[in-house]
Amino acid sequence: xxxxxxxxxxxxxxxxxxxxxxxxxxxxxxxxxxxxxxxxxxxxxxxxxxxxxxxxxxxxxx
Numbered sequence: 001x002x003x004x005x006x007x008x009x010x011x012x013x014x015x016x017x018x019x020x021x022x023x024x025x026x027x028x029x030x031x032x033x034x035x036x037x038x039x040x041x042x043x044x045x046x047x048x049x050x051x052x053x054x055x056x057x058x059x060x061x062x
Contacts, residue, residue, distance in 0.1 A: 022050055
């Protein structure tokens with residue numbers, strides 16, 4: 001999954017889709033890094049990107 005398109009993807013999704021999307025991303029990242037479900041949810045830079053995009057969304061809707 002390309003990080004560049006992440007922000008654009010997040011902007012399009014509604015809240016429920018977004019939550020599901022983030023969960024699925026976490027799962028794929030886990031399995032990609034550890035082969036099985038790992039302890040780390042996602043690499044820190046990915047978490048930051050998701051958090052940043054979420055706060056940007058909240059600022060727009062508020």
